[in-house]
Every structure is written in C-alpha cells, then in structure tokens.
Amino acid sequence: MAASAAEPADDGLVTGSKQRLIQAARDLMTERNTVDFSLQHVAARSGLNAALVKYHFGNKDGFLLAVLRSDIERELKRLELLVALRLSPTEKLTTHIEAMIDVYFRKPYMERLVHHLMHDRGDGPRNEVLAFFVKPLARLERQILQEGIRNGEFKHVDPGFFYHAVGSLCDALIRWHPELWRVWGIAVSDDQRRKYGRFVTGLVLDGVVAKR
Amino acid sequence: MAASAAEPADDGLVTGSKQRLIQAARDLMTERNTVDFSLQHVAARSGLNAALVKYHFGNKDGFLLAVLRSDIERELKRLELLVALRLSPTEKLTTHIEAMIDVYFRKPYMERLVHHLMHDRGDGPRNEVLAFFVKPLARLERQILQEGIRNGEFKHVDPGFFYHAVGSLCDALIRWHPELWRVWGIAVSDDQRRKYGRFVTGLVLDGVVAKR
Numbered sequence: 557m558a559a560s561a562a563e564p565a566d567d568g569l570v571t572g573s574k575q576r577l578i579q580a581a582r583d584l585m586t587e588r589n590t591v592d593f594s595l596q597h598v599a600a601r602s603g604l605n606a607a608l609v610k611y612h613f614g615n616k617d618g619f620l621l622a623v624l625r626s627d628i629e630r631e632l633k634r635l636e637l638l639v640a641l642r643l644s645p646t647e648k649l650t651t652h653i654e655a656m657i658d659v660y661f662r663k664p665y666m667e668r669l670v671h672h673l674m675h676d677r678g679d680g681p682r683n684e685v686l687a688f689f690v691k692p693l694a695r696l697e698r699q700i701l702q703e704g705i706r707n708g709e710f711k712h713v714d715p716g717f718f719y720h721a722v723g724s725l726c727d728a729l730i731r732w733h734p735e736l737w738r739v740w741g742i743a744v745s746d747d748q749r750r751k752y753g754r755f756v757t758g759l760v761l762d763g764v765v766a767k768r
Numbered sequence: 769m770a771a772s773a774a775e776p777a778d779d780g781l782v783t784g785s786k787q788r789l790i791q792a793a794r795d796l797m798t799e800r801n802t803v804d805f806s807l808q809h810v811a812a813r814s815g816l817n818a819a820l821v822k823y824h825f826g827n828k829d830g831f832l833l834a835v836l837r838s839d840i841e842r843e844l845k846r847l848e849l850l851v852a853l854r855l856s857p858t859e860k861l862t863t864h865i866e867a868m869i870d871v872y873f874r875k876p877y878m879e880r881l882v883h884h885l886m887h888d889r890g891d892g893p894r895n896e897v898l899a900f901f902v903k904p905l906a907r908l909e910r911q912i913l914q915e916g917i918r919n920g921e922f923k924h925v926d927p928g929f930f931y932h933a934v935g936s937l938c939d940a941l942i943r944w945h946p947e948l949w950r951v952w953g954i955a956v957s958d959d960q961r962r963k964y965g966r967f968v969t970g971l972v973l974d975g976v977v978a979k980r
Contacts, residue, residue, distance in 0.1 A: 646977065671943070671944075674944075701976075704976075709977065709978060710978055711970075711976055713976055716948070716954050717968075718967075720948075721937050721940050724936045724937060724943070725933050725936060728933050729929065729933075731932075731936070732886075732932055736928070741928075742928050752929055755925065755929045755933070758975075759933060760975055761975045762974070762975040762977055763970075763972055763974040763975040764973060765858065765974055766920055766923050
C-alpha cells in the first residue's frame, strides 16, 4: 500500500527488531516459567545483538516494561469496548474473566512480570506499571462492578479486594502449570482452560454453596 | 520437666541455633518481600555463622525446605483437627479459608517460597514440597469438599481447580501488600485481614450475584 511504501526502509527494520526482541523475551519467559533471563539469552533467541536492547529500550527494566505494555494494551482496548457494550453486568464480568484467563494462559509470565516490576525494581518501573496496567484495568473492572451493584445484579463488594482476588483466580491455574500434571493429572490444554474459565466464572458469580 | 532435663545440653543449643536461623530467614523474606536472600544475610540477621546453615541443613535448598516445613506442619495439624470436628462442611470451609488467610498475612513469603521450591530447584525440592505440603493440604481440603457435596451443601466442584483457586485467593491481598496503599488506600492491618477474610469466604461460598 502507498502508506507503508512511503515509510523509510530502516523504520520497518527498527520495528522489526523491536518486535523480535519482545517476542524472544515472551518465548523465554513462557518456556522457562520465570521472568529471570539475561539480555544475552534474548539476543541468542532473537538472533539479534544484545546491544539492540539498550538501543531500543535503554535497559532491562525499560525492555520488560515495553514487553508488558505491549501485552496489556490490546487487552485494555478490548475491555474498554466490552464495558461500553449493551450487555448485562453479569455478561460483561463473565466475558472479562474468561478473557483474563485466556491472556494468562497465552502469557503465563505476565502476573510475575507485573509483580517483579512493581516490587523489585524501585519507584520508576512501579509507577509506570501502576499507570499503564493496574489503574486502567482496575478502573474498567470497577465500572462493571458498579453497574451491577446499581442495577441490583451484584451485591456490594469492595472493588480493591475484588481486583486482587479475581486477578489472582484468573492466574492461579497457569501459575502452577508445571505441577498440575504431577498432582492432579491436569494437562494445560485449551480444554482445561475452558473448563477452568467456567469454574472461575461460576465461583465468582455464585460460589460453591448449592442453592436450594 | 524430667524429660527435657534429661536431654543433652548441646541438643538445646542445636535446636536454638536451628530455630534462630529459621526465624531470621522468615524475618528477611517478610521484610524484603522476596525469597531471594543470601546465607550471609541470614547469618548477619541471626547473629550466627553462615556455616551453621550448612551444618544444620546441608545447603540453601535444605534450609528453605526446613523453613517451609516448620511453617506448614502446625497448620496441617490444625486442619486435620478441623476436618474431624462435628461441624458442617460450610463451617469447616469458612474456618479453613480464614486460617489460610491468617497464615499468609503472618507469613507473606510462603506462597512464593512454595513456588520457588516447586519450579526453580529441580526434582528433589519439588518432590519434598509435594509430599509435605501440597498433597496433604489438597487431601484435607478435598475431604471438606466431598463431605459438602455428599450432604448436598456444595455443588460439585473440581477439587484440583478449587485447591489452586482458593489458595491463590487467600494469598492475593498480601502478595500485593506494598502496593495496596498506593492504589486502593488499603493498609494491611488486622482489620483489613478480617475484612478480606469475610470477602473471600463470601465469594467462595456465594459469589457476587445478588440472590433474589
């Protein structure tokens, strides 16, 4: 197309190497089940020079922030659309929970990456994650909750407790995935992801007590 | 008492230094909100020589396993007593959840310690944690669930999903405690612990949907 043909050639290359580095970090964190990796590993994985990480992202914190930002941006846009739809708060909450579980299954490092950047790396990274991840996500979730409380579908629940509890529930199964098979005979498949999604939405909406 | 007077004097000393090392590790992990510490830190904190860690526990994995084992043993005994009591499954589950939240608030490093030993340290530590922590805890929880399913109090729920989901819920608030104040204005106090306990038991038993 005319627009992309008009872009300078090295711009495409820059975007390409940025994306390849980000994808290499995702692959490493997913395979090793840890957020602890060196820039040398990323270089080897991506087939690019580790110096490019510094060139594009400044340092490892900047790099990790870029990975997380690119992970969450699309999800926040989808959630924003969902909140604006003409659906019941119960339908919105169910869809949101299923989407979060889906994200954690595709990106099992995400919750630990958030934790690492919020707790181990000082005020700069923490404030960035608060600004581009935690606060917007919490705000949109709170809108769904409040809508449901207003129209009588939901009980009154503390939105702060809810945010942490439900985020943690959505991540719980995948966070332990290397052990699930040993203990429970559960393989992390699409089928299990769907089953777990139904379990969590059932739990959050209605709990375990049988209704008589 | 006669029994303890009959123990050799150095036995008391050994137990003393073991306990002091374990307590120093707990303090460090709680204050720093990480399971990553060196044996030098533990030595400095306990006022004992780092060589005593090797003497008592072999290596750092052995040391971490000893900390976790001493953390969980008392809780498993209490849970075993609870399961045997003449209470309804709902009362047992409520009490169990509140006890778990209480443990995580007192020992906020625990879930991460379990994760570290299960995922990052190879088969030996993983199998030990499975044997002395995960399997007994999961078995007792499953007993409560099955009792409730049998007598009609609970719906049928997957015990593996339940174990991970509820463990994760109990740990969710404290795992983020350094951030709670910034985002939510929630201070981690006894009062908040109790409120969170009521929130989680309410969620697990009945969910957020208002009953009409």
